[in-house]
Amino acid sequence: MATMEKAPDERAMLSAVATRDARMDGRFVYGVITTGIYCHPSCPSRPARPENLRFFTDAAAASAAGFRACRRCRADAPALSSRLHTIARFIQAEADEVLDLKTLASLAELSPARFQRAFKTEFGSSPLAFQQAFRAERFKTALREGSSVTAAGHGAGYGSPSRAHLHAKRSLGMMPSTFRSGGRGEHIHFAIRQTSLGLMIMAASSQGLCLVEFGDTEEALYQQLEASFPNAELLPSPQRAKPALEAWTLALEAHLRGWGPRPDLPLDLRGTAFQVSVWRFLLTIPCGETISYTALAAGIDRPSAVRAAATACAANKIAVLVPCHRVLRGDGQLGGYRWGLARKQALLHSEKAHS
Numbered sequence: 001m002a003t004m005e006k007a008p009d010e011r012a013m014l015s016a017v018a019t020r021d022a023r024m025d026g027r028f029v030y031g032v033i034t035t036g037i038y039c040h041p042s043c044p045s046r047p048a049r050p051e052n053l054r055f056f057t058d059a060a061a062a063s064a065a066g067f068r069a070c071r072r073c074r075a076d077a078p079a080l081s082s083r084l085h086t087i088a089r090f091i092q093a094e095a096d097e098v099l100d101l102k103t104l105a106s107l108a109e110l111s112p113a114r115f116q117r118a119f120k121t122e123f124g125s126s127p128l129a130f131q132q133a134f135r136a137e138r139f140k141t142a143l144r145e146g147s148s149v150t151a152a153g154h155g156a157g158y159g160s161p162s163r164a165h166l167h168a169k170r171s172l173g174m175m176p177s178t179f180r181s182g183g184r185g186e187h188i189h190f191a192i193r194q195t196s197l198g199l200m201i202m203a204a205s206s207q208g209l210c211l212v213e214f215g216d217t218e219e220a221l222y223q224q225l226e227a228s229f230p231n232a233e234l235l236p237s238p239q240r241a242k243p244a245l246e247a248w249t250l251a252l253e254a255h256l257r258g259w260g261p262r263p264d265l266p267l268d269l270r271g272t273a274f275q276v277s278v279w280r281f282l283l284t285i286p287c288g289e290t291i292s293y294t295a296l297a298a299g300i301d302r303p304s305a306v307r308a309a310a311t312a313c314a315a316n317k318i319a320v321l322v323p324c325h326r327v328l329r330g331d332g333q334l335g336g337y338r339w340g341l342a343r344k345q346a347l348l349h350s351e352k353a354h355s
């Protein structure tokens, strides 16, 4: 366990203020008695006379002594920022409710105007826009998963289908029916081959691999691809049409057989912002290691979204390369796997042996 860092002595603090030493930020704050303002050591504001300085261990202590935080160095920023994040999580949890600015501001212990400004600085949007964006994201997920627009609208907390359409149009820049028509106008090349984990389909857009799935028959695999990109032009390419794809399937097959590391191939991740953040996090789990769904949710800074994180894992369409097989249930059980628990087990076994 780490021991608490001792507060620097007064001479060190005086010298830190004189030199605006940013390394001392967070160790203490100083108040200036002539102005009643407190600052971080690195604050660029005009230096005060040493005899007018008072030192405090943190912003709370300075504030308790009657000093106000400096706006220039945002001397109260860390505390404020963590309060704002708590409120952002509250807004997400209560996304279906009508939340008023006054209530939220009182939770943050700020005036409504100041809360609105601080929230916007922290998250880039007002609390209301933040709530709407979060609802829209859930709405998109529901659409992807195939709910009808009406059902998705209700699930996402919109009162009526017409309001759902309006919001979708505003937040997504297009109508839901357009959003559902995945891949219109695109060329998707694909190849199907036998691997040590069974029949595998690999598909690539112009951006990179957009789908890697296992299945029992070529027909079933093709249908999976078609379901994901119903309006794209699907081009089989066992031949020279897409040499990169052929090389990628070979590299992945070599990896599955334990002959090489997970190949670092370009990925075209398609999903909601939340899903993509989960998948990107999965990419950081080292080979041979596993984490729990709880740790995954914490890892993307959404500790209460354990179930949503698990759902995002299940929605992963790029097998092996986006290693959702490295996420286990909290009790160490395998949990689920889109392509069957036997494959999950085999992958984990082989990675443990080769790492």
Ligand SMILES: [Zn+2]
Binding pocket: 038, 039, 040, 043, 044, 045, 070, 071, 072, 073, 074, 075
């Ligand atoms: Zn300052």
